[in-house]
Amino acid sequence: MKNKWVTKDIVTLAVIAVVFGLLGAGWGYIWNLAYAIPNIGAWFSSLISFPWFITPLLAFYLIRKPGAALYSQLLAGVVAILAGHPAGVVAFGWYVIQAVAVEVVFAIFRYKRWDMLPMLIAAEMCALEYAWGLFYFQIYNYGFAAWFWPWIAMFATAWMAAPLTIWLGKALAKTGLAGSSVKEIGGD
Template sequence: MEGKSAVRTLLHALIGGAVTLLVYYLAAVVRGPEVEYIQWNTTHALVLTVLGLAAGAAWGSRQALERWKTLEVILVANLALVFGLLFLGWGFVWKVAKPLNTLFPGTRDLVYGFWFIASIVAAYIIRKPGTALAAETLAALAEFLAGGEWGLTLLISGIVQGGMAEIVFAATGYKRYDLPTLMLAGAAAGIGSLVVDYMFWYYDLSLNVLAIMLVARLISGAVLSGWLGKAIGDGLYRAGALGSFAIAREE
């Protein structure tokens, strides 16, 4: 069943990315001279393609949620609530780290990766299609409802970040949840986060700064979400709190 879900998720992701890129190409290149405000830009093309990939993955993994057990739904909801509140508090860390950008623009993003951790922890524990997407989206919703200062953009970020992490797990057929896979999923979520932030906040930054931010988020996502997420999951497992979930059966 996981194999079919993985194929469906990846197929929808590829279709979403390809269609998004094609529409942009047709609008910017084929009809560009007639529509002055739509012009081809490689950065914009990459951004839209990533958005299409994440949206496609989200759509492709939605059916898998119907096969979840009640206990799994409750766990994801609780994790999302806890991490949503932690995400809200992490905004303080983000502000404290602002001087890093003064020393070297873009390096503050080394602390950004914690905002993806809900997708990693939930997926590591439950190990079912759709988990990363659902957990990250619900955590973003919890942060928004708790008064997150970035408003509805939090929900968009949650969907895209969760969708990008979901693609990594789908690529393994939802069979690998070792540290390298978790770190790769965290890094993928980092790519999604920068895409959303570029659309809303960072569209006027130079490519050099954006490149530094991307590297910082890849590292941060791998460590603060991937490595730390596994550490949290292992800690809960050793405490005996996860005996009813896949992490206990497959360890």
């Protein structure tokens, strides 16, 4: 794998980050509405959190270079804040932690695997960070629900994010959006 970034890689990363940054900002409002549902808000909002996990996974899947996951999630965080994410600048902390966690997973696999296993582990790392944040900030509001449901729902949603990312990556690769180091995306 060549580590040199070319213009196509940078443009691919920017497109992914901007699209999912805007989606992330809008999804924050949907998440808040789901969270406000009495009795089921904690787990239901957790269950629909997978769109925030897709950015770094998709960027690495399409670009396949060190830093792709990290840079895409950081840029998506900036875009989300500028687009009016309901959590404001606090959301950037979530984006940073998820970016680092996902990049570490791909580094452990030496940036040479982009099949389902590393994608699932990377999505689970996003879920772990996110579930911990929900637990930490909501334990006083939800008691046992904060101990149990967000963790279960977040890990379940990570299992939605990884397959969706691979499916989306294959579809986008057919359009020519895949980075310069990708010869062909087939049956990963």
